[in-house]
Amino acid sequence: MSIQTNQSLSVDCVLFGFDGTSLRVLLIERPAYNNLERMKLPGSMIHQSETMLEAAVRVLESVTGMKIHYLKQLEIFSDPKRLRSDELEWIRQKYQIQTERVVTVGYYALVKLDRHLLAHVSRKGGRWVPVDEIQRLAMDHKLILSSALAMLCREMLLSPIAFELLPKKFTISELQRLFEAVLGVELDNRNFRKKMFSSGFLVATGEKQKGVAHKPAEYFIFDRSAYRRAVKEKLRMGFIDNWRY
Amino acid sequence: MSIQTNQSLSVDCVLFGFDGTSLRVLLIERPAYNNLERMKLPGSMIHQSETMLEAAVRVLESVTGMKIHYLKQLEIFSDPKRLRSDELEWIRQKYQIQTERVVTVGYYALVKLDRHLLAHVSRKGGRWVPVDEIQRLAMDHKLILSSALAMLCREMLLSPIAFELLPKKFTISELQRLFEAVLGVELDNRNFRKKMFSSGFLVATGEKQKGVAHKPAEYFIFDRSAYRRAVKEKLRMGFIDNWRY
């Protein structure tokens, strides 16, 4: 029943990207050590004078080389037995600390994939792996990933995070494919389009696709301020019109 | 840039109850110490071999004397400057530990208020304070409370947590008043009733109010398995019928 004094705190980050077809997660390949799983989530122990969030930002900006715009906390993973002794030993060696227990906070983040980012990440030993190809991960990182996926699905239905994963200009079909990939459903393209346009936060650019073997689609952009206006409008009008038991 | 080794981990819990009119939070009055705020949230340092969640359960079951059925994690509060030095000193004294930094995890929980619970809590130095009467709290507990309130609102619209706060048997009006208290809105009683009945998880008991100066209302109970069936039904049918941008 004694107070714990020799524990450490870390962050582990699930960074999602969308390549137009499938949802991908950024994984780090760590050097071989005994028989430990090689692939892990990007993470770090926290430093003296930073918050958990700042630690997560540090980890992600280091591996991507860019500013992270969407980053949220998941859960805290504090099972005293969450790390096997060999994993704990790896951590002691890597960070040169004596610790009996590592409590970690999961974060999930979204980025727009582009050539520049892909290049930077691969220089840093990172790999963008499609979520449905991930079988095993180091430590309890598979658990953290599951938590992130659940959060992503939930958020996708409630706030406009899809646009964090798409390029600035995108077609309605790309948007729809993203929804289908994340939620694992098929959607009717005509109704999907109607729903997306109904709130008026998609702005036509006038530009169209080129070189596609079918009618070229128009590119749209997401107007965040129009979105905020629409949300306010809804709140003024309906009371609880958006609950769903 | 060094790794933190001398920090501690704690939990702080926001326990909500509903007295039929207003939403209340359980606060603890701590002994006077310098000029620190007296009222704080129930909390504790974590022990060697328990998870954060287990620590929260321990704290809440100790102060209420009963099993806690609804308990969820909020956020982690890790600002290195979240505690003033006098608050930190208080913690060092209370727990007899040398620590430079206390990172805390917020939890929020729901209970049904009854006479028995009220009595037990007041023996333990706890007080049920209406949320809108809380001006200041110790440390950053006001911040944790805000986080809990935001979470409560969000959850109230998405899952049937209202029934965790009401007695087993309740009238539709009581249910409505709870919604109004938590969300801070006024609702049309006829439409509220329709909405609540539409999913079919409210079961009539046949019992009615007695001694009220108007038409007596019937008591209902929440049928959790009917609720689960209704949710499944919805998922089979609609695709994304419950997103709300």
Place this chain on the structure above:
DNA sequence: AAACTTTTCGTAAAATATACGCTAAGCAAA
């Protein structure tokens, strides 16, 4: 008995969601 209060049942209109037909615009193959 009249007044008052809250419960409870209804109903009509408005707004949203769903299912699906059909044309448009590009490329590729014939």
Place this chain on the structure above:
DNA sequence: TTTGCTTAGCGTATATTTTACGAAAAGTTT
């Protein structure tokens, strides 16, 4: 050049849900 294939994009009819209220019912208080 024509035919076929594919996805984009428009429209419409029907079903479902939400919203705004009217009014009766069942008690207590005056």
